[in-house]
Amino acid sequence: MNCNRARELLANYRDIQKERAAILPELDAHLEVCSACRQIQQQSDFIGASVRSLPTLSSAPEAHAKLMRALAAEHTRYIQRATSSELSTPTPAFLKPYLKDIVAEEKHLEPLTTFSSAETGPLPVIPITRKRPRLARMGPTTIVGIAAAVLMLIMAGGISSLVLMAQMNNGKPAIGGEQANVTRGASLSVANIAVQTSYPHVVSALADRNTMYFSAYQDGSDPAWMLEQVHLNTNNDASITPIPLLDKPTTSNVYLLENVQNWLIWLQLDKPKTTTGKPLDTQNSSLTRTWSLDALYVGSGDTKANKNDLPGEKNEASANQPITLLKGLYDQNTVPAWINSPLQGTSTYQNNLLVSWLDNQGTSHLTRYQLDAQQVPTSEELAHVNAGHVLASPTASSDGRSIYWGEEWATNDNILHSNIWQSQEEEAAPEHGRWAPHIETVRSLFKNDEASFHPHVVGDTLFMLSTLPLDAPNQTNKPSPIITTGSQTPVASLTPSAAKSTPVLTPSVTTGQDETPITQPTQAPLIAKSDPNAYPLQADAMIQGTLFGYQLSDTTLAPQQFGDEGQSMALQGGNRFLLWQNKNKSINMFDVLTNNQVGVGTQIPANTLFLSIHGDTAVWLIPPDSNANTTQPANTVTFKTFNWPTKIVSPNN
Structure with missing residues (x-):
């Protein structure tokens, strides 16, 4: 379906x-x-x-009487205008009492009206001289129907107004330059999931309401890595045994990224290569290693994606076996010094995957993959940029008609800068030579202040971090867009102005003998999406700024501020909520649908090793030595997780 x-x-x-x-x-x-x-x-x-x-709406006691009197008055006028042949149908019985009242109150009515309201029914009528223009004739049934329809419209309008007011008060964040004033909602309900695995060193995980996936490795001179699956409906057991998803362990590092439409997506990094024959010191040497972006269909039934027909891929893959979406060579000499990974961000919408990545020559690409269990995955490049600039943090609305991503670069003073791009699908007006309306893709700069990072769409709100002070003149002013259409791809300016930006990061630089300087970001107090001890943090992951939210329905309006100025970092979002971290490592959570802050408190502790969000579910891990339960079996890993909302309410409830 x-x-x-x-x-x-x-x-x-x-x-x-x-x-x-x-x-x-x-x-x-x-x-x-x-x-x-x-x-x-x-x-x-x-x-x-x-x-x-909503409370039951009831009409005023006198409403029915007023309606009947209005119908009786209209019936009176009808009798006066009609001919004798049109009055063969008796007057409706429910109108007779009100016709009598009208006769009693208005003594000047013509005798014809009085006779028509008598108990014997209408008598033959002598045509009278009409004093007004002849109007369109309506039968009694039509009159009653129109009156009933008007009453229904009035009642429906009242209900709609109440629903709209409820939505305005409880649904979406208000727009304005002020800091968000929200009501604290319900707290989280955190569950523990104990998993007994022979791969105890977990580095990444994803979960939904029914299933959890994680990547982990076991100790050894040559560590073995595995992807594993856990069905959460079995968590009544003291310890769950996971299901391996790979035919055999791999020596390549495995980092889970996304789960979309039953497709599990991960990054696989092979061992670093060295030309000197000596072990590679990743802290002081250039990294050169092969990598791949892999996918596995974990739904029921077979998949027809049996062959990697993507460019450069010719190997066969059987049903429900991993396929390679993308692969390349990561060379530290060709990428900016502050980059530590070939991937700079992923996100999903519907059955689409957005990936920002770096090729062998250091050119940064934004690619969209369409995943279907019955078809071979297809790819489309949305943008690319080179000369030291990197595309990062792609995100999209739920229908994919609005896509946003960052463009980052560092200047010679080791200051990181970023603008935000957008791609919008719009209904174009008919034009010369093309008379039918059509959809047009328009790409432009959304924020070009060189200080906007990590766009993230949740619901109908676009969130991002700004490193500008609140009194900066261009914080609330949307820049004039640079429009590109058709097959053109936005390419960033190669000489950005450093004067407009505020310094946001000064990473430390270590240099080996006769080697290119490599920027190694120092460990920040950050809860990452993967274990930072296994998958090193990048410079932009530690950006701290002011969190703003823009309404997608009208992004020209002033944004809404969340949290304190310059204190927010590490955005992650689900279907309807956003999670972010403060500078002091405490966690904030905001429900976009209800416009409420959710109480996190100490449910997510500061020593959390990693945390990732997928759909309605967040999952995280704390170091084993901090677990309170010291009697659990060997090789048991305890995950923490919560669903939001805690329970999806059935329409029958």
Whole structure:
């Protein structure tokens, strides 16, 4: 089932559940794997619950009498205008008492009206001289129908107004330059998941409400790495045994990145290569190593992606076996000195994967992959940039019509800069030679202040960090966009002005003998997405700034500020919430749908090793020596996790 069909069915989800329609299992299966459709369902549930919680509307006691009198007056005028042949139908019985009242109050009414309201029914009528223009004729049934429709519209308008006011108060963040004033909501409900594995050193993990995946390695002279899967509905056991996802362990480092539509995505880094025959010192030498971006379909059924038909890939892969989306050679000599990885960010929407990566020559690319279990994955380049500039942190709206990413570079003074680009799909007006309306992709600079980092879309809000002070003149002014359309690709200026930016980072630099200087960022008090001891942090990961949110419906409005000035870092987002870290390593959480801050408190401790978010679920790990349970079996790893919202409310509840 695709998203279009699922969203048609969601409109009648309550009826489908009540009737236990045959399509229900297929629809529920799609909702489990599609975060975009699940978000639409949650929004529908929220609106439905809001409507059902409204007080029952009742009309005023005198409303019915006023309506009947109005209908009686209209019927009186109808009788006066009609001919005798049109009055063969008796006056409706429910109007007769009100016609009598009108006769009693208005003694000047013509006798014809009085006779028509008598108990014997209408009498033959003598045509009278009409004193007003002849109007269109309507029968009694039509009149009653129109009046009833007007009443229904009035009642529906009242309900709609109440729902809109509820949405305005509880739904989306208010827009304005002021700091967000939000009501603290419910706290998290954290669960422990004990997993017994022979690969005890976990470096990355992803989870949803039903399943958790993690990458880990075991000790040895040549450490062995493995991807493993855990079904969370078995967590009643004292310790869960995971399922390996690779045919055999690998000696390459494995870092989980994304899980989209049952496709598991990870980065695989091979051992560093050296030409000197001596062990490579990664702290003082240039890194040269092969890498690949791999995918594995973990859903039920076979996949037809049996052959890597992507450029440069010719190897065969059997059903439900890993396939290679992208591979290359990472050479420290060709990339900027502050870069530590060939990948600079990933994100997903629907069945699409966005990846920013560096090729062998140091050119940075933004590529979109479309993943389908029944088709070979396809790729499309959205942007590229070179000469020391790097594309990073791609993100997109749930429908993919708005895509954002950062463009980063460092100046000679070791100061990191960044602008934000956007790609928008818009309905273009008909033009000469092309009369039919069509969709046009427009790419432009969204923020060119050289101090905006880490764009992240959650719901209908675009979040980002700014390293400018709040009183900077260009903080709230959107720059004039540089428009590129069609097949053109935005290429950054090669000589950015350093005078506009505020210094945000001065990383330490270590230099080996006869080697290119390498920027090695010092360890920051940061909770990373992967274990920083295994996957080194990059310079931009430690950026601290002021967190702002822009409404996607109108990004020209002044942004909303979250948290204290210059204290926020390490943004991560789910389907409806954003998690970020303060400079002191405490965690903040904001629910975009309800416009509420969520209480985290000490649920996520400062010594957390890594934390990652996927959809509705966050999972993290704390160092084993800090676990309170010292009696757990050997090689047992205890994960921490929470779902938000804690429970998805069924439409029948």
